[in-house]
Amino acid sequence: MAREDEKVLDACLRAGIAIPFSCRDGVCHNCLCVAVSGEIPEAAQRGLSEVQIAQSMFLPCRCVATQDMEILPAQAVKLFTETIVQGKALLSQEMCKLLLEPTLISACVQGEFINLRAPDQSVQSLRIMNQPAEDYFLEVHVQHSAHDSFSDWVFDVLQVDQSLFMQGPFLLQQSVVAAPSITPRAKYPPTDLLLWAALQGGKLLAVILQDFYSRVYQDPLLSPYFHGTTMQRSIEKVYSFMQRVCTGEDTFFGEQPKNSHHWMVISDDIYRHRSALMLSCQQRAGLSPEMSKRWFAIEDYYKHDIVKSVAIPRQLDGVDLPLEGYGDMVLDAGSICDGCGRVIEVGEHVRYHVRLGTLYCTACKGD
Ligand code: FES
Known part of the structure; x- marks a missing residue:
């Protein structure tokens, strides 16, 4: 039991509870503890980082308890x-x-x-x-x-x-x-339901993506990467991908970023340019800085699959596919034939160049 106006550090030491300390004045942080219960007076968290404050850490040498507190040494969280x-x-x-x-x-x-x-x-x-x-x-x-x-x-x-x-x-x-992690990286980053809520269950996401891609398709640096892909297709793919990542629901059936970007040579500068454009669209839509940070955490999860100096092979079941030549697939979203320029509908068979990503309808050979 602490005496009136007694600091928590002094009360603990008096009771024989060994808490490391040095300066006794909030400078050295040797005495850092975590409050498992009880209110922490503001003065006891002065000078701590946002992370430490969010983890209910406090300095007992600056803390006069206003109610019962249950405390642990800060190392406990480690x-x-x-x-x-x-x-x-x-x-x-x-x-x-x-x-x-x-x-x-x-x-x-x-x-x-x-x-x-x-x-x-x-x-x-x-x-x-x-x-x-x-x-x-x-x-x-x-x-x-x-x-x-x-x-x-x-x-x-x-x-x-x-x-x-x-x-x-x-x-x-x-x-x-x-923490040492010996598990392979998961296919998707952790779900983020808070971000999904901030994106209004997808409504705000659609607004941001519409704004973003209308600018991307006009952008001299970015538009070449979308040659042959309709804007609607790009929006739908990213929308369902973000929904999958945020909610964990099975809404995305497309390829992972590593495969879908395998032929693209994207430098750090291009990646930064694209991120800046995306941030401006998020800000115009009123997304908070905290939620933007969470969005970019998702994008950065795949950054090392996307930013590269040479094209890499597309992989299927862990096997490298050739960098040159053509493949066949059924379109899961509308696109435009690079041969004759006609619109290719969902469900049509197409040929595509494995490195360039160019698409050809059944009437065009593509080579
Ligand atoms: S003893 Fe130095 S900060 Fe508490």
Whole structure:
């Protein structure tokens, strides 16, 4: 029990609780702790980063408690601690929802990330989907991926009431680098339902994409990449892709960015130019800076598949396809024949150049 006007650090030391400290004046941050419950006075977070504040960290040497507080050393968020599975449900064949016993509950906020560790030591970073402090459980969604031992374990082995190890939360995905991950990169980044809500369930997304592509098709640097593809096709593809990434729903049946951009040589400058154009469209539509950041986090997830100095082969089931020559496919969205210029309808068979991406209707040979 702290005395009147007594700092939390002093109260702990008086009670024999060893908290590291040095300056006793909010400078060295040696005493940094996490409040698991109880209100943190503003003065106790002065000088901390946004990330630390969002994680309910505070400096006990500057904190006079205004109510009961339950506290832990800050290093606790860096440790893997045991949690229990309270619920498990399949949202689709590829997506499993887990409800976890709360750990560091007051430090967990929707949109942050936690790491979960399977018994084979594989680790996966997952976004917190709910408001844990309100629900008193943590909800995360695990995407099933081929050759991913973690998701295999979650889907096939993990049971309700079973324990597993959790680390975090982390405000930003980059913070997660502290945790060694030996799992291959997932096909899609973590879902982002908050971004989808900010995009008004797709309404605002459609407005932004319409604005963006009307500018892209006029842009001398970007328009060559869309030669032979109608603007409507480009918009539909990106719309369904964003919907798939944000919601986890099976709405996208096109190719992954690595394949769809395989023939394009896109420099960092072009990528930056395109991002700046996209940002201006998001701002015109009134998307907040925080949501723009989340949108670009999705785009950056694929950046290394897109920015390159030479064309790379398209892959099918892990096998490289030739860089030259033609392939056949059935169109999943309307386009224009590069041979005769006529509109090719959805469902028509076309030939396409594997490197250039040019399309030809059945009446044109294309070579
Ligand atoms: S002891 Fe230095 S910041 Fe608290």
